[in-house]
Amino acid sequence: MKRAIFFDIDGTILDCLNGIIDITPRVKKAIRSLQSNGDYVFIATGRPYAFLNEVICDFGFDGFVLTNGAYVKVKEKCIYKESISKDSIKEMVCNFEKLNIQHILQGELYSYIKDEYKELHSFYDSFSISKKYLEGNYNIGDVDIYKIEMLCSDKSGVDYCLSLGKGDYDYIHNVKEGSFELYSKSNTKASGIIKVLDYLDIPVQNSYAFGDGKNDIEMLSSVGCGIAMGNAEDYVKSYAKKITDTVQNDGVALEIEKFIL
Template sequence: MTYKILFLDIDGTILNPDHTYHPKTKEAIEQVRSQGIEVFLATGRPENELKEIADELNIESYISFNGAYTIYQEEILVHAPMKEEWVKEFLAIAKKFNHEVLLQARASNYVTNTDSILMKDFIELFQLEKVEAIREDKLDDILGVNILNALSEEASHYVLNDDIRLAQINVNGAKDSYDIIRKSMNKGEAVKLVLEKLRISPNEAIAFGDGMNDKEMLETVGASFAMGNAHPELFQYAKYKTTAVSEAGIFTGLQQLGLIK
């Protein structure tokens, strides 16, 4: 099989919990790029919070906000904010159950409580730099939503309709935290739009992920890998299992496909 494009999640796939990456990960990316394979980051992170790792790995194209904002070589392919009425309802539910909420936009991240220790830990965990209190005038351009400190039975209240599902965050230190995922716009839907734009078949695409927000992406491509450290429920959606992020899982998987030495 000839492969033409590679999609990589960041946290837990490229980056270890301490925000470092295995030297072989960068080596693997450089090897496939030298073969003419396009490389995309595909993350739940906001756009501003992926720039550093993108620059380090020389990657220009990315899917951010779990698919809601997608760039191919500086061209915007997707810009899909959440419905404002949904965002307001999420905030009302969070207030009722005493949850913390982080709203992601291109300009900044907006939080329910800037003094919360739980929120401060989450901000540090994901290296979020631009953070401020929630502003009513910004609720119409929210691209991603995180719910913190939510027990599973409480978290289910955020599933307002059939277009919403919750993805538990698969990162140490983010216990009881969730991404709110749209079935109509997620990493998988963004991957489909990228493939259509570049006229690449899904069978010519590879993806690596570790979290439940990677589910649709892994279902979309021909060669899908769940990291060894992946959320237990993710393995059923991947064609292959590779080693953990700490064991250079991306390198191992691409080696398994015969793309690198």
């Protein structure tokens, strides 16, 4: 029976802020061994397609669970997508602009960010994100949006963004930095993974996931075996069945070699 293994990106197979901007040779070899064994390998990330660098796009993964499960691809086929309602997007963007909240609207292929949002652009530059699929000129009514990221400059902006989590949305945030990632509660990495497993007719017990962040909790606790990175917070580790070494120490490869293979 074939298996499916899902990998988060940041803090799991890459660590852009600490110099790991390519998948290390040992991790590449381990993932390739899974594919040679007939297993499927997927990326499961909060990132939209526009944020996937060439390293990830060109590796040869069997598909992607993007924007925290709101957009799912197996090979080149989209098997699921659910955008945020346009009325909700328009209302939030109106408030963002009133409160001077820099924001990026994450779509299917392109993501949309105004050229004048220099601080937000600089933040993405630190993650080596290409501007190839970042669009500054757009009509908000003409684009489908699956996730939003925001950068607040003051307390009023932070308070507004925090208030959005009381409704249909959830978020990852760093209040100190004023940064937020907002997404629909109806979609998670876990829900996207289940759609992949159903599509490929793979039982849940034959699935594995590697992750390190808050938005990995659902998938770590929903797959057959959730594996937390050694650099994950203890709160995240508590939802995993196994804990491996850190991203810096090739934790993904270690667990694939000694446990999955």
